[in-house]
Amino acid sequence: MDIQPIRDFQNSYKAARDSNSREIRLSVNQAQRLHDSISEVLAEIVKLQNDTILLQSQLTDALKNPTMDWNGGRF
Numbered sequence: 001m002d003i004q005p006i007r008d009f010q011n012s013y014k015a016a017r018d019s020n021s022r023e024i025r026l027s028v029n030q031a032q033r034l035h036d037s038i039s040e041v042l043a044e045i046v047k048l049q050n051d052t053i054l055l056q057s058q059l060t061d062a063l064k065n066p067t068m069d070w071n072g073g074r075f
Helices: 004-019 028-064
Strands: none
Touching: 004 028
């Protein structure tokens, strides 16, 4: 996942803030890279949220319905 465009924007923002600038200019190419990077990060967050929800559901089910191995083992 390439988050460098987000870091570049953060640096541009900090520089603009520190110099009391009222605007930040991005080329269309920079804006496209920032858009793509943000979209990729958001898609990964959604995937991780869905994975977390599934795992929580599986854990809840396992705690509500425990299974035990009653074979007694081997000697």
